[in-house]
Amino acid sequence: MSPVVTIFMMIFIVIPLVVYASIKAIQALRHSKSGLKTMILGLHLTMVGGIFLLDGKFFLYGIPYILVVLGFLISIYGFSRRDKQT
Secondary structure, three states: OOHHHHHHHHHHHHHHHHHHHHHHHHHHHHOOOOHHHHHHHHHHHHHHHHHHHHOOOOOOOOHHHHHHHHHHHHHHHHHHOOOOOO
């Protein structure tokens, strides 16, 4: 694939999709009731990103790094969140 096509894909397809998914995930986390579920979601994202990083067959232009960092941040958010007692 030529560098022009790669740059075009990154700017107009991949980056907007990652931003949109991040916004939707943050909106869903605000309405989440459990901090434990939020931590599990973060750990899951971290593990999926780590698997893609370790597998040499996939080259996803840095998306696994974004998944790992995003998963780590979501896990910290879930850890700091206090469950409401009813």
